[in-house]
Amino acid sequence: MNKKIDFNCDMGESFGIHKLGMDEEVIKYITSANIACGFHSGDPNWMKTTVDLAIEHNVEIGAHPSFPDLVGFGRRFINSDYNEIKNDVIYQIGAITAFVPNKKLQHVKPHGALYNQALVNDETAKAICDAILHVDPELILVVLSGSKWAETAKDMGLKIGKEVFADRAVEPDGTLVSRSKNGSVIHDIDEVVERSIRMISEGKVEAIDGSTITYDADTICLHGDTPGAVDLAKKLKTEFENSNIKITKLKDIINE
16 A cells, blocks of 8 residues: 555635635645635635745645636536536636746646536546646646546546545545535544544545445645644644655656
8 A cells, every 4th residue: 555645735715805724834734735726716816825835835736626616615516518617627727827937737636516526427527637638638637536537537648646535524435425414524633633544554444324445545635724724734744754654745656
């Protein structure tokens, strides 16, 4: 089992005068930042601020595209056709890339409803993959470990980073428990740490019904807007190191 892990976090999700998350603190403990591109949150000023923050802390930069849903924070499904999804994703990748000095991203990780829809809808999954291939075939797609979407992306020739979630409960089929359900977000730090270490070291996690499912993880996600995210990020990094799990940039794991 892989004892190296990339540590990713959704960032840059503030908007205008509204501040969300503790990016300045969480970024000290991660290796990959998924930066909002303006469709679910973020704006040009926050995008530039977050890119600069990532560069300052030697954190790899990725686009975090979503459905165009500022009001719903990208968590609502929007009925879009193939070309609409593809073009929306191309636009958002381009937007964040423009702020990066070398114009090169490490990865793309879709947000919210767009991510979840790609897990169950082949057309959405393929449209996202097609968008990435259009911009840069070397970009890594961060995708839920064990999902059909992961296989689709590989079949289309994309590099993938298999993702698991530190603070989210999972269904028996490996998908994330809907945020509309109780227990979808795990708040107990010790439980999150224990689950995370087991996912990386053993490739296993307990689903919400008590069953055990298998995961193969390249990257683990912590949500930066979760209460206590800074303390959790710090403890996860410490306990990973204590468990001989090396926190490594995703591109180094995928390309080794």
